[in-house]
Amino acid sequence: MRKRGRTADEVGARVGAGTAGAGGDLFAPGPNGDDAYGEPILRTVRLNKAFFMGETIYAVNDVNLAIEGGEFVLITGPSGSGKSTLLSLLGGLDRPISGEVILDGRRYSRLNENGLAALRRQKVGFVFQFFNLIPHLTARGNVMLPMRFAGRSAREVGERADELLALVGLTDRAGHRPSQLSGGEQQRVAIARALVNKPAVVLADEPTGNLDSKTREGIGEIFGRLNRETGQTFIVVSHDETFNGLADHVLHMVDGWIERNEVRSRH
Amino acid sequence: MTFFRLAFTNVARNLGRSVLSVIAMAVAAFVMTSSSSVAQGYPRDSFLAQRAFIGGDIIVYPDQYRLGGPTASGAGPADDRLTYARTAADALNDLPDFHPELRDEGYVRRGPALPNVIDLRQVQQRLWDEKAVKLIYPYYALPGFAGGPGGQSSPLRGRNTLLDQSVWHLYDYVTAGRYLTSADDGEFVAVVDARQAKEGRDVPPVGTSIEVSVPAVRHDPDGTRWFDYSAMKSFRFKVIGQIALPTRLLAWPTPPNGSASEQLYWSTPQVFIPAATFEQVYREVSGGNPYEFEQLMVIVEDQSFIRQAMTELRRALPEYTAVTVADQVTMAEARGLPEKVYQAPPQVRGDPSLRAQVGVPMDLGPAMTLLLYLIAAMIVAANMVLLVTSRRQEIGVLRAVGAKGRDVVLMILTETAALSLGGALIGFTLVRFAATWNLLSNRVGLARVGLLTLTDLGRVVGVTLAMAVVFGLFPAFRMARVSAMEVLRNE
Ligand SMILES: Nc1ncnc2c1ncn2[C@@H]1O[C@H](COP(=O)(O)OP(=O)(O)O)[C@@H](O)[C@H]1O
Numbered sequence: 053m054r055k056r057g058r059t060a061d062e063v064g065a066r067v068g069a070g071t072a073g074a075g076g077d078l079f080a081p082g083p084n085g086d087d088a089y090g091e092p093i094l095r096t097v098r099l100n101k102a103f104f105m106g107e108t109i110y111a112v113n114d115v116n117l118a119i120e121g122g123e124f125v126l127i128t129g130p131s132g133s134g135k136s137t138l139l140s141l142l143g144g145l146d147r148p149i150s151g152e153v154i155l156d157g158r159r160y161s162r163l164n165e166n167g168l169a170a171l172r173r174q175k176v177g178f179v180f181q182f183f184n185l186i187p188h189l190t191a192r193g194n195v196m197l198p199m200r201f202a203g204r205s206a207r208e209v210g211e212r213a214d215e216l217l218a219l220v221g222l223t224d225r226a227g228h229r230p231s232q233l234s235g236g237e238q239q240r241v242a243i244a245r246a247l248v249n250k251p252a253v254v255l256a257d258e259p260t261g262n263l264d265s266k267t268r269e270g271i272g273e274i275f276g277r278l279n280r281e282t283g284q285t286f287i288v289v290s291h292d293e294t295f296n297g298l299a300d301h302v303l304h305m306v307d308g309w310i311e312r313n314e315v316r317s318r319h
Numbered sequence: 320m321t322f323f324r325l326a327f328t329n330v331a332r333n334l335g336r337s338v339l340s341v342i343a344m345a346v347a348a349f350v351m352t353s354s355s356s357v358a359q360g361y362p363r364d365s366f367l368a369q370r371a372f373i374g375g376d377i378i379v380y381p382d383q384y385r386l387g388g389p390t391a392s393g394a395g396p397a398d399d400r401l402t403y404a405r406t407a408a409d410a411l412n413d414l415p416d417f418h419p420e421l422r423d424e425g426y427v428r429r430g431p432a433l434p435n436v437i438d439l440r441q442v443q444q445r446l447w448d449e450k451a452v453k454l455i456y457p458y459y460a461l462p463g464f465a466g467g468p469g470g471q472s473s474p475l476r477g478r479n480t481l482l483d484q485s486v487w488h489l490y491d492y493v494t495a496g497r498y499l500t501s502a503d504d505g506e507f508v509a510v511v512d513a514r515q516a517k518e519g520r521d522v523p524p525v526g527t528s529i530e531v532s533v534p535a536v537r538h539d540p541d542g543t544r545w546f547d548y549s550a551m552k553s554f555r556f557k558v559i560g561q562i563a564l565p566t567r568l569l570a571w572p573t574p575p576n577g578s579a580s581e582q583l584y585w586s587t588p589q590v591f592i593p594a595a596t597f598e599q600v601y602r603e604v605s606g607g608n609p610y611e612f613e614q615l616m617v618i619v620e621d622q623s624f625i626r627q628a629m630t631e632l633r634r635a636l637p638e639y640t641a642v643t644v645a646d647q648v649t650m651a652e653a654r655g656l657p658e659k660v661y662q663a664p665p666q667v668r669g670d671p672s673l674r675a676q677v678g679v680p681m682d683l684g685p686a687m688t689l690l691l692y693l694i695a696a697m698i699v700a701a702n703m704v705l706l707v708t709s710r711r712q713e714i715g716v717l718r719a720v721g722a723k724g725r726d727v728v729l730m731i732l733t734e735t736a737a738l739s740l741g742g743a744l745i746g747f748t749l750v751r752f753a754a755t756w757n758l759l760s761n762r763v764g765l766a767r768v769g770l771l772t773l774t775d776l777g778r779v780v781g782v783t784l785a786m787a788v789v790f791g792l793f794p795a796f797r798m799a800r801v802s803a804m805e806v807l808r809n810e
């Protein structure tokens with residue numbers, strides 16, 4: 053049984069208020085906006101991103117998305133189809149050339165760089181293929197980092213970090229540096245770090261791409277468990293079968309387009 | 320606060336490179352801390368007129384006073400070594416020219432029983448090896464009164480005609496007639512200061528003669544010399560020239576948009592005669608004794624390193640006092656104009672910004688220190704650029720997890736500052752340790768030593784932080800532009 057996060061309800065209310073009358077037709081529900089869970093936590097409206105490398109490459113091409121709070125979204129597609137680019141736009145790491153991303157009622161186009169940084173801190177957790185841990189900080193230090201930037205007290209942050217390290221099963225590795233950890237362990241630290249600020253959305257770009265098959269299953273298991281238990285929304289780019297079983301929303305991208313947008317029934 | 324922690328961890332993490340930066344800063348701070356004793360000099364031509372008039376860059380006189388006083392038994396010491404002189408003419412050195420109040424307030428002189436003359440040969444021997452001192456020669460002066468006893472005070476001044484020509488170019492200052500040449504040695508000829516007329520004194524025209532009365536020189540049985548003003552002897556000199564010693568220009572604005580200026584002069588009542596003639600005069604008033612010097616003139620190799628010459632002199636002649644002409648002039652100027660002003664309105668005279676002059680003292684020590692600091696700061700900055708560039712990815716991660724641009728700037732500035740300060744403190748401690756020891760062994764009070772240490776520390780820390788911030792800004796802002804996208808790049 054799926055536990056709906058508190059966040060999702062709050063978000064729904066706020067998005068409704070925020071977008072009423074402001075967006076006009078541009079903010080009308082997208083092709084799959086009308087679903088059973090109310091207002092989506094993450095929406096994109098005609099999102100475009102192009103790179104100009106001699107010729108213009110549309111890495112993300114007119115993407116309209118609506119992702120419900122608590123969904124486990126899997127993004128698949130061939131290499132170069134724009135998955136990473138889309139993810140970076142969703143997380144506010146990069147700016148689109150046109151279109152809008154709305155996360156929990158906040159329109160990215162209305163935020164400056166610091167506003168985006170704050171939004172990332174509060175609402176978004178990232179997990180990368182190359183774990184991207186800070187090498188000279190311990191596992192615990194790495195997990196604490198986003199909270200520290202959010203200005204929390206050291207004690208509060210420490211407790212939360214321990215809690216998360218326990219969640220990913222690394223309590224006994226808290227004092228180790230990344231170089232002293234295996235790939236799987238590093239990725240689990242990265243996951244803990246992504247979750248530390250209780251983000252509404254966790255974005256993961258090929259989180260198991262660098263891991264062996266056995267470790268992959270472990271990561272998949274953690275993602276599934278977190279998604280079920282906390283109701284956080286997961287958006288995962290992966291070709292990994294492990295995630296296919298977990299996903300209740302699958303996007304297949306080709307050449308920047310969403311070629312297939314499949315909302316599965318809950319299981 | 321995270322960025323502070325990160326910054327300090329980063330310092331420790333790149334220890335090798337950090338050490339380089341630290342050493343560079345340590346050297347700079349070392350030099351700055353010791354700069355109080357490092358050479359300070361003046362530009363080549365500064366205070367030229369004053370130096371030419373006095374005939375040297377440094378004045379040396381034998382003033383090591385020993386204060387006497389009543390002994391425990393109540394009886395005064397047999398040798399009360401100090402007397403208080405009130406007659407300006409008694410001072411056979413130039414101090415009253417720089418410190419006019421001495422003329423009114425009197426000044427301390429050696430009393431009897433202390434040698435008041437300089438053993439020139441001994442001094443020259445002791446200074447043989449010193450490099451900064453170029454030439455040392457005696458200063459000739461005798462009390463004198465123009466127009467006979469009771470006339471205006473016009474000290475007789477024996478000039479070294481050779482040096483006046485070749486070093487001081489006193490002929491450049493001639494306003495009428497000509498200056499003394501070596502051909503005049505032994506002749507009863509004189510050069511006077513034309514500017515004295517401005518002060519209401521009689522200045523004999525070129526071609527006339529001037530009569531100067533000189534007191535007799537007596538010697539006590541113990542050898543002490545004194546002047547007997549009751550037995551004066553007159554000498555007549557032919558005036559062959561007049562000079563004027565321009566020092567600087569006082570320029571002031573005159574509303575609405577004009578300006579006015581006045582050339583200032585160093586003026587002196589002294590009557591310049593050739594040194595050989597002077598010695599002849601001295602023999603006649605002293606009953607055949609040779610001249611005994613009370614002041615020596617030192618010409619240095621280079622005014623820019625005059626401090627080095629001073630150090631050498633103090634080491635070689637511990638029982639004498641040495642002062643630089645440039646310092647004396649600077650000091651006198653700081654207390655108001657030592658030169659007479661005739662046109663400039665009184666309110667502009669005290670304004671230092673209005674004095675256009677050649678002789679602005681140039682403090683080379685701080686300039687060198689600043690240069691060293693700049694180099695050190697650039698080493699630190701270059702290191703930081705390398706360090707932070709190798710951390711692009713990491714900074715991208717920080718951005719991705721919510722660090723603002725400001726956080727990154729602060730982090731890098733903190734790191735730069737920590738490195739620089741660390742180095743500066745090392746350099747400071749090294750020097751300050753020695754300096755404190757020196758101060759304490761010279762019986763300087765603890766409170767004062769503490770204060771000096773704190774002031775020095777404040778200066779070093781201040782300059783270091785300023786440099787760190789200025790030079791840290793470049794790497795900091797460069798890295799603040801790194802976007803969170805960096806973390807996705809290396810797939
Ligand atoms: N920074 C960039 N500069 C130029 N082209 C880029 C950049 N990032 C991505 N692209 C291009 O955009 C397209 C989509 O890339 P990406 O989103 O990384 O695909 P995926 O993650 O699905 O493999 C590719 O053609 C890629 O070459």
Ligand SMILES: [Mg+2]
Nearest residue numbers: 135136137810
């Ligand atoms: Mg990719």
